[in-house]
Amino acid sequence: MKIVRRIGASPRERGSVTGETCPDIFELSDGNFAVIGTEATAALDTELPSDAARADYERIVVVSRETLIRAKADIPDA
Template identity: 70%
Template structure:
């Protein structure tokens, strides 16, 4: 509403969550653990710790 841009995490009507963050796919792909996998249609997006901690209270437990 202020015209400023910033990372955000918000719920969608289907129950999923959307994340707005910095696309760092190219930079971080080689650093992902072997147990991590990313499909071609997926990107590695970084949000600040503060953003996630502030959103935590709005994420349902179940």
């Protein structure tokens, strides 16, 4: 599995010059996506809807609204 490309604008393009707040989205060679975000499992786990669940090896991460909106144009439809 390898990173194929960034989805959306880079953190620098979104105004991060310090590298301290760098949520990011990447497309992987197997067609999946990898997300860099703020780990929020403890804060949001009990907030998941009743029809949602996560495995012990999965984490809930938060990405900024701007990151996702600016990635929208690069996300394939299929």
